[in-house]
Amino acid sequence: MVKVTIDGISIDVEPGTSILNAARQIGGDIVPPAMCYYSKLEGSGGKCRTCLVKVSKGSEKDPRPMPKLVASCRTTVMDGMEVQNITSPEVIEARKGVVEMLLINHPLDCPICDQAGECHLQDLGFDHGAAKTRYEFDRRTFERIDIGDKIQLHMNRCILCYRCVFTADQITDQRVHGVLNRGDHAEISTYIHKAVDNDFSGNVIDVCPVGALTDKTFRFKNRVWFTKPVEAHRNCEHEKCNGKVTLWYKGEDVLRVTARKDQYGEVEEFICNTCRFDKKKTSDWVIEGPRKVSNQSVISSNHYETLHPLPVVKTNPVLQEANKEQFERETRL
Amino acid sequence: MGRKLLLEHINVPGINTFDVYRSKGGYAAVEKALKTLTPDEVVEEVKKSGLRGRGGAGFPTGMKWSFLAKPEGVPRYLVCNADESEPGTFKDRYLMTHIPHLLIEGMIIASFALGAKTSYIYVRGEMMPQIRILEKAIAEAKNAGFLGKNILGTGYDLELYVQPGGGAYICGEETALIESLEGKRGNPRIKPPFPAIAGLYGCPTVVNNVESIAATVPIIRDGGDEYAKIGIGRSTGTKLISASGNLNKPGVYEIELGVPVEEFIYSDEYCGGIANGKRLKAVVAGGSSVPILPANLILKTINNESRLMSYESLSDGGFATGSMMGSGGFIAFDEDQCIVRNTWNFARFYHHESCGQCSPCREGTGWMEKVLHRLEHGHGKLSDMDLLVDVSKKIEGNTICPLGDAAAWPVASAIRHFRDEFEWHVTNPTEAVSRNYGLSHYADPLSKPEEVA
Numbered sequence: 001m002v003k004v005t006i007d008g009i010s011i012d013v014e015p016g017t018s019i020l021n022a023a024r025q026i027g028g029d030i031v032p033p034a035m036c037y038y039s040k041l042e043g044s045g046g047k048c049r050t051c052l053v054k055v056s057k058g059s060e061k062d063p064r065p066m067p068k069l070v071a072s073c074r075t076t077v078m079d080g081m082e083v084q085n086i087t088s089p090e091v092i093e094a095r096k097g098v099v100e101m102l103l104i105n106h107p108l109d110c111p112i113c114d115q116a117g118e119c120h121l122q123d124l125g126f127d128h129g130a131a132k133t134r135y136e137f138d139r140r141t142f143e144r145i146d147i148g149d150k151i152q153l154h155m156n157r158c159i160l161c162y163r164c165v166f167t168a169d170q171i172t173d174q175r176v177h178g179v180l181n182r183g184d185h186a187e188i189s190t191y192i193h194k195a196v197d198n199d200f201s202g203n204v205i206d207v208c209p210v211g212a213l214t215d216k217t218f219r220f221k222n223r224v225w226f227t228k229p230v231e232a233h234r235n236c237e238h239e240k241c242n243g244k245v246t247l248w249y250k251g252e253d254v255l256r257v258t259a260r261k262d263q264y265g266e267v268e269e270f271i272c273n274t275c276r277f278d279k280k281k282t283s284d285w286v287i288e289g290p291r292k293v294s295n296q297s298v299i300s301s302n303h304y305e306t307l308h309p310l311p312v313v314k315t316n317p318v319l320q321e322a323n324k325e326q327f328e329r330e331t332r333l
Numbered sequence: 334m335g336r337k338l339l340l341e342h343i344n345v346p347g348i349n350t351f352d353v354y355r356s357k358g359g360y361a362a363v364e365k366a367l368k369t370l371t372p373d374e375v376v377e378e379v380k381k382s383g384l385r386g387r388g389g390a391g392f393p394t395g396m397k398w399s400f401l402a403k404p405e406g407v408p409r410y411l412v413c414n415a416d417e418s419e420p421g422t423f424k425d426r427y428l429m430t431h432i433p434h435l436l437i438e439g440m441i442i443a444s445f446a447l448g449a450k451t452s453y454i455y456v457r458g459e460m461m462p463q464i465r466i467l468e469k470a471i472a473e474a475k476n477a478g479f480l481g482k483n484i485l486g487t488g489y490d491l492e493l494y495v496q497p498g499g500g501a502y503i504c505g506e507e508t509a510l511i512e513s514l515e516g517k518r519g520n521p522r523i524k525p526p527f528p529a530i531a532g533l534y535g536c537p538t539v540v541n542n543v544e545s546i547a548a549t550v551p552i553i554r555d556g557g558d559e560y561a562k563i564g565i566g567r568s569t570g571t572k573l574i575s576a577s578g579n580l581n582k583p584g585v586y587e588i589e590l591g592v593p594v595e596e597f598i599y600s601d602e603y604c605g606g607i608a609n610g611k612r613l614k615a616v617v618a619g620g621s622s623v624p625i626l627p628a629n630l631i632l633k634t635i636n637n638e639s640r641l642m643s644y645e646s647l648s649d650g651g652f653a654t655g656s657m658m659g660s661g662g663f664i665a666f667d668e669d670q671c672i673v674r675n676t677w678n679f680a681r682f683y684h685h686e687s688c689g690q691c692s693p694c695r696e697g698t699g700w701m702e703k704v705l706h707r708l709e710h711g712h713g714k715l716s717d718m719d720l721l722v723d724v725s726k727k728i729e730g731n732t733i734c735p736l737g738d739a740a741a742w743p744v745a746s747a748i749r750h751f752r753d754e755f756e757w758h759v760t761n762p763t764e765a766v767s768r769n770y771g772l773s774h775y776a777d778p779l780s781k782p783e784e785v786a
Contacts, residue, residue, distance in 0.1 A: 047733070074523045101695075134720060
């Protein structure tokens with residue numbers, strides 16, 4: 001066991017654990033956000049740079065700090081390592097920069113995006129993003145592509161985390177989509193609009209941290225925070241699928257089926273396409289009970305409002321004066 | 334007249350053929366290494382020579398070689414990085430075109446030192462003529478018994494392959510080069526593990542620049558100590574400099590490290606001064622990714638000492654008043670050149686060449702390019718300069734590979750040293766599109782730094 005200290009909290013972990021996973025074992029606020037790392041997918045991580053941390057002491061043997069911020073998801077812990085995450089202004093500043101970079105070409109179409117409410121980029125933007133953008137140019141746009149009859153690719157929203165590429169490589173029999181082009185015109189695509197058609201292809205929807213890959217059977221049906229998640233299972237015939245899922249109810253109807261996700265948005269088990277797309281009746285499933293939803297999540301509160309209203313409602317000083325009373329009334333808790 | 338080690342026989346007719354190269358003492362170093370030295374002794378010689386990587390980072394080559402992991406039963410590889418695509422750098426292409434056997438000879442020595450049985454020369458895709466030249470040279474060397482099985486009867490086997498790349502700048506980064514060589518998309522890998530532990534096909538690999546490998550030939554031929562006598566301080570030996578821009582005699586020059594920059598620009602032995610009788614305005618000293626310096630700072634350091642062409646002297650003053658040796662792409666700008674336009678041009682290059690793997694570089698390079706484009710065409714704002722500096726800071730150091738840094742440095746340094754010119758582009762937008770800012774005070778003698786009480 002090696003000892004690592006993250007933001008002053010020490011923990012003993014197995015050798016070879018990454019800093020991010022050590023932080024997850026501690027839990028709480030000190031866990032760096034991760035957009036591209038996915039513990040179930042080998043080789044993922046290191047690309048989005050949101051999980052940057054500062055290593056202020058390399059190890060017991062070599063106490064020198066690391067010269068640059070490191071990606072915590074791909075840096076393994078050493079004995080006696082000391083890491084700063086939220087206690088380092090440098091890290092917070094860098095993370096703010098990364099969030100800004102991720103958002104400059106993002107369409108910010110959360111009001112019509114099916115991922116809203118369970119989107120990692122939304123959470124990240126909420127935590128670290130600025131209220132205004134400094135980017136004054138046209139955003140990059142792509143055509144929407146239907147890849148197969150069940151999945152729609154909305155490339156504008158993609159942050160190129162490569163998770164879906166790793167999923168197709170490691171979970172499905174063969175990969176027919178990938179990253180084309182380079183730089184900021186890089187895009188996830190299939191070669192000549194080939195359909196992604198595979199028993200496990202639906203999992204790319206679950207691993208996508210943003211709304212780039214969405215379930216066509218759920219598109220525009222409802223907002224996530226109006227639906228009720230329920231744990232259920234069925235006896236799936238597919239040998240690689242154990243049929244353990246989350247059903248998302250609205251009233252009597254099952255609107256969509258997803259794999260069960262943990263608090264970091266990672267699935268416990270990948271599920272097959274039959275479970276995901278074809279079994280949408282309560283009678284198909286054995287209900288286990290309601291899913292526990294974090295009280296931090298908008299899904300539990302059933303609506304999407306912030307507890308603290310934004311400090312400025314109007315930029316015009318005259319209007320501000322006129323609305324002051326109302327503003328104070330509304331901001332009082 | 335400085336000593337020439339690499340380009341000594343460059344003007345001999347037919348030096349690109351095996352017979353002429355051999356008659357000029359070529360392949361003597363291979364004979365010496367294979368017949369009289371052990372691999373460890375070759376590494377030791379290179380360490381003694383103090384040779385530093387010529388590709389840009391300047392990491393000591395001997396040290397890099399000694400880091401190579403040597404597990405039993407696993408092949409080791411040497412890869413020569415001939416993916417030279419830094420704007421302003423063309424020394425490797427020159428070397429490969431005119432004296433290809435020097436590279437082949439260096440490859441044999443280096444492969445022997447590292448115990449590699451298969452070595453690759455990864456050449457940039459656009460350099461098709463050089464690929465043919467190298468393949469011809471390899472065939473000639475093989476014919477003469479310097480490659481293949483049982484070289485010179487010493488029992489050492491080596492196969493050498495030339496691999497054309499696809500022409501991407503990012504494939505000059507060593508891990509992206511390895512990915513590309515394996516036939517994958519040229520995305521840099523996340524380090525660690527470093528290539529010395531797990532590189533090509535997961536085996537220990539050393540990636541070296543063309544010039545570094547070629548420099549092992551004189552090191553082995555004359556001995557590492559002899560090589561270390563040339564140069565100044567920790568910058569030993571000779572270096573190829575690709576001089577371009579507004580110079581009377583642009584071209585590839587071999588210099589002894591430690592030549593004053595002033596002498597390099599103005600003496601007739603080298604660049605012969607600024608073309609058309611103009612005055613020097615700025616210099617990019619080591620290829621597009623190093624910080625640009627105004628004329629007064631490139632000729633003299635901030636302490637008013639003469640600046641030399643060496644790793645230490647060029648980086649004297651850090652990023653505030655210094656630059657870097659880089660890959661030796663020396664670009665001179667005369668008073669008629671526009672720094673804003675040039676910075677935009679560099680930013681455009683990095684925007685185009687970013688691999689798109691990690692977010693700060695993918696999004697940030699495009700953002701900087703757009704802001705600089707706006708500035709150059711007279712639509713800028715005064716706040717743009719701070720924005721650019723801030724964006725470049727957000728990119729620098731936060732990316733997987735050094736391309737992010739390389740994209741950030743030229744922009745940050747141009748604004749640091751030429752802020753007046755950027756501001757002039759904002760305040761005089763109509764004038765800025767029709768004429769250039771001119772020399773201004775960029776060549777004025779430096780004022781003495783104030784004493785801090």
